[in-house]
Amino acid sequence: MKLLESPAVRVGLSISIATGLYGVSFGALSVASGLDFWQTMALSLLLFSGGSQFAFIGVVAGGGSGLAATTAAALLGVRNGIYGMQMNAMLQPAGRLKYAAAQFTIDESTATASGQEIISEQRRGFWTAGLGIYVLWNLFTAVGALAGDAMGDPKQWGLDGAAVAAFLGLLWPRLKGKEPWAIAAACAVATVMAVPWVPSGMPILIAALVAAVVGWFSHGRSDEGLEPDVEPYHRAGRISGPVDGDPTGGSSDGGSSGGEGERN
Amino acid sequence: MSLWWWILAACILAYATKLAGYFVPAKLLRSPRMMRIAGTMTIGLLASLTTVNAVAAGQSLVLDARLGALAAAGVALWLRAPFLVVVLVGAGSAAALRLLGWN
Secondary structure, three states: OOHHHOHHHHHHHHHHHHHHHOHHHHHHHHHHOOOOHHHHHHHHHHHOOHHHHHHHHHHHHOOOOHHHHHHHHHHHOHHHHHHHHHHHHHHOOOOOHHHHHHHOOOHHHHHHHHOOOOHHHHHHHHHHHHHHHHHHHHHHHHHHHHHHHHHOOOOOOOHHHHHHHHHHHHHHHHOOOHHHHHHHHHHHHHHHHHOOOOOOOHHHHHHHHHHHHHHHHOOOOOOOOOOOOOOOOOOOOOOOOOOOOOOOOHHHOOOOOOOOOOOO | OHHHHHHHHHHHHHHHHHHHHHHOOHHHHHOHHHHHHHHHHHHHHHHHHHHHHHHEEOOEEOOOHHHHHHHHHHHHHHOOOOHHHHHHHHHHHHHHHHHOOOO
16 A cells, blocks of 8 residues: 555545544534434535534524524635635636635645645645545434434533534644734623523624734734644644734745644 | 534535635635735634633523533643634533543
8 A cells, every 4th residue: 555655645545534533512502403304414414514514403502593504604714715715826726626616625635735834745645634624523413313313302401512622622722822812802791691592593793803804903823713623733832833923925835835833 | 404504505505605715706705805804803703702712601601510521621732732622621610620620
């Protein structure tokens, strides 16, 4: 197996397993929030972006409207557009391949590709992580959805607590440095203040607006918040990378993304 | 039935966004401001979703077992537990608190 000797393929496979496995939590939480098996599978097969999928079911679980759920999912997917641009520049996929590459453009495939230095390895990393996560994520979504269906009352099993933990788990890797913490705190406060006054689902969109305004006016790292849920290139002590005050400096350059300052 | 339409709309929007990155001229998306907004919005949305799922019940705010799940998940993350363990800790603590009588 010569392919397995490629570092990018090995990283891609390990991130596929780590990320794919937690599809089980998405599947279980999705049916607990009221979606049926095929609606859950449609999100994993077609939408295929963990954060957006969790956002959709998170809004539905809170009693929000379909419009609010779709809007939250779409806003959380904006970063995939940025990744698409970076991957287009880095991998230069030919013609029709772009249409396939687009579907697999997520946090982890982008981060895996970005951690490699030569184009053949970048391509292998992207496709291994993208396809590997796609297969395992869908497989484990199905397992989770079936298990969730069989569990009965979701509250008894603490599945609402699992949802809270899942969102905090998705947020956590993005809280590097003071500013992300401040943004998160401001948006949490905005949410709490909005909940009693506006229909369910709306507080999340209000928080998104607050965050967008902060992003418009502030000058932190340009790739802040663009971190994968599971870091493909582990390294101890990478809590806060160099925070460059100049947003045009270094990291906004087409190639790098995902906020990992290191290469190996 | 109507939820199906929103699901399909979300799927189409998600794919269109990804695809836009491959076809929109890089100049439009590459601006540091655009990247920052994508990043800060990701943080803001996830923080808000965490909050809503922890303390909101429809349009009211309630303090129940989910708050215990939030705290326990925070500790697990701080101890660098992997994602799946964090989710299980959240479920376990909410279920346990309910068994103890805290709704």
